[in-house]
Amino acid sequence: MVHAGHYHDNFGSATVPIYQTSTFAFENARQGANRFAGKEKGYIYTRIGNPTLQALEENMAVLEDGFGAITTGSGMGAVSVIYMGLLQAGAHMISTSSVYGPSRGIMEKHFSRFGVEYSYVDTSDTGQIKKAIKPNTRLLYLETPANPTIKLSDIEACAKLAHEHDILVVVDNTFSSPFLQNPLKLGADVVFHSVTKFVNGHADVVGGIIITATEALYQPLRHVMVNLGFNMDPHQAYLVLRGIKTLSLRVEKAQENAMTIAHWLEQHPKIKWVRYPGLKSHPQYELARKQMRGPGAMISFELKGGFDAGEQMINSVHIATLAVSLGGVETLIQHPASMTHASLSSEARLEADITDGLVRLSVGIEDVEDLINDLSQALDKVK
Numbered sequence: 001m002v003h004a005g006h007y008h009d010n011f012g013s014a015t016v017p018i019y020q021t022s023t024f025a026f027e028n029a030r031q032g033a034n035r036f037a038g039k040e041k042g043y044i045y046t047r048i049g050n051p052t053l054q055a056l057e058e059n060m061a062v063l064e065d066g067f068g069a070i071t072t073g074s075g076m077g078a079v080s081v082i083y084m085g086l087l088q089a090g091a092h093m094i095s096t097s098s099v100y101g102p103s104r105g106i107m108e109k110h111f112s113r114f115g116v117e118y119s120y121v122d123t124s125d126t127g128q129i130k131k132a133i134k135p136n137t138r139l140l141y142l143e144t145p146a147n148p149t150i151k152l153s154d155i156e157a158c159a160k161l162a163h164e165h166d167i168l169v170v171v172d173n174t175f176s177s178p179f180l181q182n183p184l185k186l187g188a189d190v191v192f193h194s195v196t197k198f199v200n201g202h203a204d205v206v207g208g209i210i211i212t213a214t215e216a217l218y219q220p221l222r223h224v225m226v227n228l229g230f231n232m233d234p235h236q237a238y239l240v241l242r243g244i245k246t247l248s249l250r251v252e253k254a255q256e257n258a259m260t261i262a263h264w265l266e267q268h269p270k271i272k273w274v275r276y277p278g279l280k281s282h283p284q285y286e287l288a289r290k291q292m293r294g295p296g297a298m299i300s301f302e303l304k305g306g307f308d309a310g311e312q313m314i315n316s317v318h319i320a321t322l323a324v325s326l327g328g329v330e331t332l333i334q335h336p337a338s339m340t341h342a343s344l345s346s347e348a349r350l351e352a353d354i355t356d357g358l359v360r361l362s363v364g365i366e367d368v369e370d371l372i373n374d375l376s377q378a379l380d381k382v383k
């Protein structure tokens with residue numbers, strides 16, 4: 001993580017400098033012509049490429065074991081580039097029903113306007129994927145672990161099934177980070193991250209990155225990113241590169257805290273169930289052990305008191321911050337039914353297993369005793 005794809009310059013900089021420039025001078029007309037024609041390596045214009053962005057792209061391509069990476073201005077920029085680059089009018093996509101809200105929203109509200117078709121199914125069940133496959137299915141989009149249900153999809157089994165039907169597999173790897181899960185190694189064709197979350201890890205950047213298994217997928221996605229203007233800014237990339245240096249330390253500590261908290265929550269009388277891939281009670285505990293190097297730092301749990309209990313609890317925490325987003329060094333708590341998934345109808349929420357008393361916790365790297373004391377006093381206030 002610290003050295004992957006490390007940048008070198010003539011000054012021996014220990015860190016990657018921020019090339020805060022929009023454009024790059026050519027030595028002469030011929031050089032400009034050659035760069036545009038792709039006959040000479042070098043930079044032209046930052047939307048097309050920039051050394052700071054390239055350093056991040058090379059680093060993440062190594063961490064995800066891919067052909068190459070494409071940085072984007074946000075995680076949703078990455079989703080948009082993937083939809084735009086891999087689908088067309090008349091094509092069909094199958095995706096995870098409890099997928100990150102806006103990933104579903106832009107498909108249903110916008111890509112549908114251009115004639116893209118979609119099915120949202122429980123991708124943790126390959127039988128449901130099989131049933132949803134149509135002659136025009138081009139893309140299987142998986143989010144695993146999914147948000148906020150913490151359900152897993154079996155990447156290897158899904159990729160095998162999809163490839164038998166010439167369907168490409170994309171995995172949103174945001175919840176795991178490349179430290180815990182590498183979908184390309186399990187057969188996926190494209191993986192992406194909202195680097196806003198674990199990859200950057202300090203709640204101070206919004207950004208995205210796509211990593212492809214092959215050059216044949218890299219080129220069209222890069223073309224869409226460049227020409228539709230989904231690029232990242234060099235300063236964003238600098239911060240993300242800095243965050244990646246401590247990715248392993250942060251995720252290890254947060255995961256250790258999460259395991260302790262999950263066990264504690266599981267025995268609490270006001271909690272109906274806890275969903276965490278590190279608990280034996282998780283229905284896919286064995287799959288988590290097979291495809292992830294660790295269970296991560298995201299926990300969901302259901303309060304016996306339902307919707308009101310969810311609101312009371314998140315109103316009563318002091319150390320955990322009441323906020324959406326995840327994957328930072330600080331613990332965040334949110335209530336999907338009243339917040340991130342409030343725009344879904346209650347039927348769509350239930351279909352996606354987002355129950356009224358569901359609370360999502362993104363565990364940070366604080367002292368675990370402090371976190372448990374905080375959650376404990378907040379639960380005491382729940383009627």
Ligand SMILES: *Cc1c(COP(=O)(O)O)cnc(C)c1O
Pocket residue numbers: 074075076077100103143147172174175194195196197206207208325
């Ligand atoms: C946050 C998030 C996104 C979107 O990323 P942004 O950086 O907010 O645009 C996509 N997928 C998942 C799982 C996320 O958590």
